[in-house]
Amino acid sequence: MDWSAVTAEDLVDALREVDWSTPPRPAPEFFSRFTVPRSYSKWTSRLKCNLYYYRTNYFILIMFILGMGFLWKPVAILAAFMTGLSIAFLNDSFAVTFNEKVTRTVRQFSPHLAAKMRPPITPVLRGRPSSKRSIHICGRPRWVFVLFFSAVSCMLWLTSCSLLTVLWALLIALFATVLHASFRTPNLKARLNTFREEFRAVWRNYSEL
Numbered sequence: 001m002d003w004s005a006v007t008a009e010d011l012v013d014a015l016r017e018v019d020w021s022t023p024p025r026p027a028p029e030f031f032s033r034f035t036v037p038r039s040y041s042k043w044t045s046r047l048k049c050n051l052y053y054y055r056t057n058y059f060i061l062i063m064f065i066l067g068m069g070f071l072w073k074p075v076a077i078l079a080a081f082m083t084g085l086s087i088a089f090l091n092d093s094f095a096v097t098f099n100e101k102v103t104r105t106v107r108q109f110s111p112h113l114a115a116k117m118r119p120p121i122t123p124v125l126r127g128r129p130s131s132k133r134s135i136h137i138c139g140r141p142r143w144v145f146v147l148f149f150s151a152v153s154c155m156l157w158l159t160s161c162s163l164l165t166v167l168w169a170l171l172i173a174l175f176a177t178v179l180h181a182s183f184r185t186p187n188l189k190a191r192l193n194t195f196r197e198e199f200r201a202v203w204r205n206y207s208e209l
Contacts, residue, residue, distance in 0.1 A: 011048050015055060016091055024056040034183040043182060050181035058181070059084075062173040069169030076166070079156035086149035089142055092135055099137045 024030075037043035051058065063084055070076035088094045099117075107114035117139040135142040157163055 008048075011052060014052065022056060024060055025054055030054060030057050030184075033185045035185045036183065046184075046186060047178070047181045049186045050184050051177075053186070054181070054184070058177045061177060061180075062170075065173040065176065066166070066169050069165055069172075070160075073160055073165075075156055075160040079153050079160060080166070082149050082153035082156060086146050086153060089137070089146050089149070095135045095137055095142050099135075102138060 037046055063080070066080045066084075067077060070080060089098070103114050103117050106117060137145050157166060
């Protein structure tokens with residue numbers, strides 16, 4: 001996989017569409033080997049490769065650093081959780097899985113209400129379902145939940161008076177993520193056998209265009 005040909009926009013779209021339910025990579029592998037990239041092109045390729053391959057590890061790392069920054073402020077911890085949830089809703093796989101689990105749980109108590117929470121029927125064009133289907137959560141467009149949880153998290157941040165603290169914690173978390181992704185030598189075996197197939201599966205529709 002030539003990561004130098006993958007743009008930042010392609011990487012963001014892939015992270016949005018890929019399945020995030022996979023468990024994080026083991027800690028010995030995550031902290032196994034670090035080297036300095038030989039050139040700028042090598043650094044950008046390594047950065048994009050590691051951000052995609054260790055996506056779950058980096059998400060946990062960022063949430064851990066944010067949690068440590070607000071260890072004695074429960075309201076700020078709740079705000080960080082709401083912020084993380086609103087960001088997680090931007091991922092297609094997480095949003096669909098969350099909707100299915102909530103609908104399945106509601107169906108056990110109220111089948112009529114669960115029927116109303118179903119997403120609208122995907123339009124069919126020329127005998128094939130539309131490829132650009134919108135994601136719905138509990139019968140509502142995804143952006144409604146993203147805006148709602150974002151607004152609640154902002155209110156909690158203002159209530160906890162920890163905006164400066166969250167900025168420092170977020171900067172430290174992002175710096176640690178970029179630092180690790182820059183110097184962590186990509187796992188050659190995993191790169192060739194595992195995440196390449198995952199990336200191809202995400203982009204299988206684009207190859208047909």
